[in-house]
Amino acid sequence: MIPAEPSGWNDEPIRPPNADSTIGWAGVPLSDTLGYYGHVKRAVIPTNTELGFTPDYASVDPVKIAEAFADSFAKAVESQKVDVILEHVYTGGYWKDVEVLTWDIRTLHGHDQIRPMLVERLPKTGIKNLRINPQVAPSLETLGDDLSFILIHFEFDFEHGTGVAVARLSPLKAKTGAASELADVASWKIYTIGTTLETVQGWDAEFGDKNRYQRAKVYDPEGKGRTYADLRRDEADCKGEDPVVVIVGAGHTGLSMAARFKLLGIPHLIIEKGDHAGYSWATRYASLSLHGPTFTNHMPALPFPHWFPVFLPAQQLAKFLYHYAEIMDLNIWTNSHLDGETAVYDEEKGRWTLHVTRKDGSQRTLHPRHLVIATGMSGTxxxxxxxxxxxxxxxxxxxxxxxxxxxxxxxxxxxxxxxxxxxxxxxxxxxxxxxxxxxxxxxxxxxxxxxxxxxxxxxxxxxxxxxxxxxxxPLELADQANFLKHPYPVEYELMxxxxxxxxxxxxxxxxxxxxxxxxxxxxxxxxxxxxxxxxxxxxxxxxxxxxxxxxxxxxxxxxxxxxxxxxxxxxxxxxxxxxxxxxxxxxxxxNSKSAIQALLGDKMAKKCHERWEKGNSFFIGPEGESIINYCPLPQKGLYAAFHQFAFTRFHSTRLALRIKAEELGIDVTPYGNKPLGPPSTAAGRQPRPEGVPL
Structure with a gap:
């Protein structure tokens, strides 16, 4: 059964100051909302109590059920018959999409939200050849005596590349949960599914593209006979052309993004105010170590050695990040400053004008098409x-x-x-x-x-x-399961x-x-x-x-x-x-988390719906996804990126592929009607008065 609210524990002190103990935003009881923030509704998970019976999960053959379900679901998706697709999805189910159907990060809850997205986006996406991923067999996922799912990893092709999906099936159509019922694929429906990009026109943000991007030996595209050292010097100094993407910050997030762009053949440049890559980790107090296990924190394309300690000292991490930037041939201007006050985006030309002051006092003007702010999870x-x-x-x-x-x-x-x-x-x-x-x-x-x-x-x-x-x-399969099999509102209930x-x-x-x-x-x-x-x-x-x-x-x-x-x-x-x-x-x-406001000012922060909010530091919107982080913003060509290592590793891939798709001329207009939530500062408190600084 679901654990009862813990007795002997008191969470009153962590509620936002002045929050009403009963009512959150719009009269929503705090017990019904995530994190006492008032506009993200709690999910109802299909426990035995919710189903109304105790399923005989011991009798279930997950592979047999998954194969039958996948065959039927794939035919419905490829035929683009939305009503038939929804027959495979629980009425109160969730469809999370990361940059493939929506070119955004969205979680649609229930048929009324999922249907219009599929009607609009399936014809543009053209998903076909949906099949079970041969690398990971379907399995029965048991999360307690009262809750189990069949977990399926999918692969698919779409109009511009390939994608992956992860689904959880629950016996939501069963009546008694008997073995004979559970053996019938019609008893099972999708409770949650997540879909995302994997490649775009053959470009792969994890493995690169050896046919297009790599040759047997070092090659000078300009035919000048430059050596590897010459090429690296000119590339790092942005000689000959402006970078397509400028990244602000050379911590683990900025380096992860740069690595993805490197693999995708997108010219990039990192602006770092410190002395070297990983500087922010190197300059923290000496006893700091990561509290997330090293085996979940691997960097893109170059994992940590397995012998590293489970909880990595910050000084050791800083050393790794320094060498990671060198090994990955990432372009970084250290001891440099980007003047956010003079940063301007030209809507007609589709590019930024950025002024950068370098270590020697010289100034450079750059015109990238994309700007990624990766200045960390803490404020300045x-x-x-x-x-x-x-x-x-x-x-x-x-x-x-x-x-x-x-x-x-x-x-x-x-x-x-x-x-x-x-x-x-x-x-x-x-x-x-x-x-x-x-x-x-x-x-x-x-x-x-x-x-x-x-x-x-x-x-x-x-x-x-x-x-x-x-x-x-494999790490990529673990990440797919971690970030696709459920949206945050469902994860919240399972915690x-x-x-x-x-x-x-x-x-x-x-x-x-x-x-x-x-x-x-x-x-x-x-x-x-x-x-x-x-x-x-x-x-x-x-x-x-x-x-x-x-x-x-x-x-x-x-x-x-x-x-x-x-x-x-x-x-x-x-x-x-x-x-x-x-x-x-x-x-x-x-101003924790207000990266856009700190660099580009109040006007841009307001345009992008970024606002400092105690009680919602990740800018979680009503769908349970951040309206700021790793997703397209109202300001074209601007992105904010911050989070822990595993989240960054997964989402840096998708954001980089989105930018690659745009550079290839693919229409990446995001699916509309994204709810933003109230302009609150904490649950149960009034919106920030007009004129009060962010």
Whole structure:
């Protein structure tokens, strides 16, 4: 059965400030919406309770059912008989499309939304030869005692290339769930399906195109006899022609996008303000490591070595990214600045005018057709509260710093440190300070979701540990399943199933933490970190050691805020005081996620529907997909790209193929009527007043 809302856990502190506890946007109960944001409706998943019976899944032959279903579904799709296609889809089912039918990222829910999309787009797309992917056999996917699906991977051809799809079938037409019923393919319908591009006119963003793009030896297209080194120097300096695409940012997202363009034969250039590729990772606090497993974080075309640690240190990642850019022959101008204020798009010519200042002070004017902003998931303005007395504290030798600029000094042993904030950065820095011999106090202002990296996080990712290795699934197939088999509203409902198990695994650890005075919660609707991440970004910590120091009282916990600084410490809002040498604000960022606004200003941000919203940091629209990230924007030729490694790896392929299709002259006009949602700043709060800055 679906786990009940967790008892003994309290998620009230993580609701947006001033949010009504019952009503979200447009009078929608918060219990019916994702992330308490008020306009993304929760999905109803086909559990035994919803079906009204207990299916005899043990009797199911998934291959036999899948083959019969695929044959019938393929005929319906190729004949473009929309009503027949919809007979294969549950009335309340989901069709997620990533840049093949819609040339956008869309999730259509129910027949009323799916039908008009298919009527308009199937004739333009011409999907044919839909077949089961021979690399992965259909399987029975069991997600609990009360929920199972038949999982099918498809391949298909379409008007301009090839694509892939992943579908989940449920016995939605069965009456009793008996073995004889489940053996009948007519009992099964699609609950979710996802479709996406794989190649465009033979161009492949993962493997390149050796027939068109590679030769037996280095070849100078201009016939000048230039060597490899000559060609690389001229290409990196953009001599002879402007890049087709300019990317801002050489972190993992910018490098992933550039790698895709390299493989697709699209001239590109990265503008990076730091010294080298991966600079943003190299300059973080020394103890930082990735909390996502390395086997899920591989870069495009050049995976991490299998011997890398499961949770990669940021310094090791930075080194890999530096060499990744070199090995992949990516074009990067480091120590360079793009002047966003003077960036202009010429609608008639279909190109940008960009002014770039390079390291030596020289200026270049570029005219690319596409601009990708890949400046990261965090904002550019650290959020350091203005607290009275801060200047006097610093004049007296005290240190005040934001977590993004913190570096533990070699001589800090014995220093009295206060860390404001109890999410990932707050814990990592507190751990680092304690291990360096500092006296540490952490201020936990609201409750935090906790999972242990070594136990529960590894449990959640256990099925993917062999990805790209002997005995495991190829990375591209794992990504297809991860990002196509369900849209986010369905994933949101499934999260608490895994979360229920992690609570059991972490029970003693979490109980000890609670007994130490730590305030815990379990994510929105009990869904853990990923139920929060697209909305709050923070509010959770995957423990790599800090929590044990809190349990052991080596790190002191307080539940208050700083009211004012004194010359040698702070006074808290509860009236108590504390002496301190260092105060570190692990309090996040201003304008987090507003990459377009930060680079190109308010006018462009408003045009692209980008607005900073606490409570919706990924700009999730009513369909459950971001209206900003990796998708076409109202400003032609402009894209924003940010997310974790696996998401970036999958979606960079599709965005690059979309741009390649446009460069090949294919009509990539996106499917219309995309809902954007209300211009809110958080669930239950009023829209930003006119005239108030983003």
């Amino acid at each position: 303005l650290p959020n350091v509260p203005e607290v009275p007395g801060m200047a006097d504290f610093e004049k007296n030798g005290g240190t005040v710093v934001h977590s993004s600029r913190h570096r533990t000094g070699a001589d800090w042993k014995g220093k009295r440190c206060i860390v404001v904030g109890a999410a990932t950065s707050g814990h990592d820095i507190s751990y680092e300070l304690s291990e360096s011999g500092c006296e540490v106090t952490m201020l936990q202002r609201s409750s935090t979701h906790i999972m242990s990296v070594e136990t529960s996080v590894r449990y959640l990712f256990k099925s993917r540990e062999l990805t790209n290795r002997r005995g495991g699934q 608490r199933r895994g979360q229920k198990k992690t609570r059991e695994l972490d029970h003693d650890f979490l109980e000890a933490l609670s007994n130490a005075g730590y305030r815990l919660h379990d994510g929105f609707h009990g869904g853990g970190a990923y139920s929060m991440f697209p909305f709050q970004q923070g509010g959770f910590y995957w423990d790599t050691g800090c929590c044990q120091l809190i349990i052991d009282k080596k790190i002191k916990m307080l539940h208050t805020e700083i009211e004012r600084f004194t010359k040698d410490g702070v006074v808290y809002k509860d009236g108590t005081s504390q002496q301190a040498d260092v105060v570190i604000f692990a309090t996040g960022y201003m």
